[in-house]
Amino acid sequence: MKILVINSGSSSLKYQILEMENESCLVKGLVERIGEQESDIEQESEGKEYKNITKIKDHEEALKKAMELITDPEYGCLKELGEIDAVGHRVVHGGEEFFSSVLIDEEVIKAIEDNAELAPLHNPPNLMGIKAAKKLLPKVPQVAVFDTSFHHSMPEKAYMYGLPYELYQKYKIRRYGFHGTSHRYVSKKASEILKKDMKELKMITAHLGNGASLAAIDRGKVIDTSMGFTPLEGLIMGTRSGDIDPGIVLFLTRKGYSVDEADDLLNKRSGVYGLSEMSNDMRDIRKGIENGDKKAKLAYDVYVYRLAKYIGSYITVLKGLDALVFTAGVGENDEHVRMDVCNYLDFFGVKIDKEKNTLLNRKEGIISTSDSDVGILIVKTDEELMIAQDTKRIFKKFQNVAKKIEV
Numbered sequence: 001m002k003i004l005v006i007n008s009g010s011s012s013l014k015y016q017i018l019e020m021e022n023e024s025c026l027v028k029g030l031v032e033r034i035g036e037q038e039s040d041i042e043q044e045s046e047g048k049e050y051k052n053i054t055k056i057k058d059h060e061e062a063l064k065k066a067m068e069l070i071t072d073p074e075y076g077c078l079k080e081l082g083e084i085d086a087v088g089h090r091v092v093h094g095g096e097e098f099f100s101s102v103l104i105d106e107e108v109i110k111a112i113e114d115n116a117e118l119a120p121l122h123n124p125p126n127l128m129g130i131k132a133a134k135k136l137l138p139k140v141p142q143v144a145v146f147d148t149s150f151h152h153s154m155p156e157k158a159y160m161y162g163l164p165y166e167l168y169q170k171y172k173i174r175r176y177g178f179h180g181t182s183h184r185y186v187s188k189k190a191s192e193i194l195k196k197d198m199k200e201l202k203m204i205t206a207h208l209g210n211g212a213s214l215a216a217i218d219r220g221k222v223i224d225t226s227m228g229f230t231p232l233e234g235l236i237m238g239t240r241s242g243d244i245d246p247g248i249v250l251f252l253t254r255k256g257y258s259v260d261e262a263d264d265l266l267n268k269r270s271g272v273y274g275l276s277e278m279s280n281d282m283r284d285i286r287k288g289i290e291n292g293d294k295k296a297k298l299a300y301d302v303y304v305y306r307l308a309k310y311i312g313s314y315i316t317v318l319k320g321l322d323a324l325v326f327t328a329g330v331g332e333n334d335e336h337v338r339m340d341v342c343n344y345l346d347f348f349g350v351k352i353d354k355e356k357n358t359l360l361n362r363k364e365g366i367i368s369t370s371d372s373d374v375g376i377l378i379v380k381t382d383e384e385l386m387i388a389q390d391t392k393r394i395f396k397k398f399q400n401v402a403k404k405i406e407v
């Protein structure tokens, strides 16, 4: 069974085809800078690499181009698109309606449209991807996998803000949490690596990519997470501020910032990038620190401090901790961040093994000392595999129902 996984961003479209017999990736591609004069296209399939720069006007054209490349005799992996059995889409905001992945029908599309207001940067491109795929593969079942759904188990006390209750009723203002597919995948993988049932574990998963979030997971269920109503809250990120005093936004608007300017400032010009005045990328920050750049060091210190502070508060709400899991670009590849965060947590019995931390960098496994009270792990996230697994499960269910109806 072959599944196409689509992750549409505001100006990009990432795709993969997975062969579900052995869960292997047959092809992986990326179209970036959609809508600009020059868009980048990259695809890799079994060692064959394709790269090109051309104008791609919208998501439909991007997906069309991807479909051509997938079936290209030289660079592709399929003879024809008919080999695709199902499509799985990443959808960032599922609002309060969706607490698991679903087969996409008109009603689901309508609900995703309704939630677009809650995630203006993410849901509209997700919808464009869904509509383009439905047009190009009209007979193939499509599944939506939501970033928010794994966080649905959060109790009211964790998801309500200290705002008038009527704002929750009127506008659904509450914490939703994001990156749920990644938190779900790495927590499951960590319990396998630790050879312990999820029901025995109190866990904190740290998804540290360009966007970053933490989840406190109590015996398999999320009880708190650092992103909120939008993916702007919480940790310091590549270009996003994370937590700030909301009074700062009021102050800036009184100083003449428009809503769009404030949005741009907090989402695209803040975080590690804003503090360092240099880059959102931890690799550049490391180089800056090595060259004695003071702002790079400051950005790094603020990033690590915020992370440690959040982990400490999650150990409190979990009433203990069995496992701390690092994942995504920074979590998997940056041994300094892992080391420096864990050094803050020594008091809680979190002891990182310096050698294992270096040895397992960019790999997967346990990096705590044998006498640490808490298992510390690196797990490589694989949101696409999780989306494909959900899509397969829902596709099988759908097939069984269709068979029953035929009988």
Ligand SMILES: Nc1ncnc2c1ncn2[C@@H]1O[C@H](COP(=O)(O)OP(=O)(O)O)[C@@H](O)[C@H]1O
Binding pocket: 208, 209, 210, 211, 238, 280, 281, 282, 283, 328, 329, 330, 333, 334
């Ligand atoms: N070798 C590395 N060392 C340190 N940080 C890295 C390394 N490779 C990637 N990163 C960090 O990971 C980030 C990208 O993470 P990723 O999970 O791929 O992000 P996203 O999926 O949000 O685009 C980069 O911006 C960079 O900060």
Ligand SMILES: CC(=O)OP(=O)(O)O
Binding pocket: 092, 147, 178, 179, 209, 210, 211, 212, 231
């Ligand atoms: C929801 C979110 O922040 O996603 P990303 O990290 O992919 O931007």
Ligand SMILES: [Mg+2]
Binding pocket: 209, 210, 328
């Ligand atoms: Mg990511």
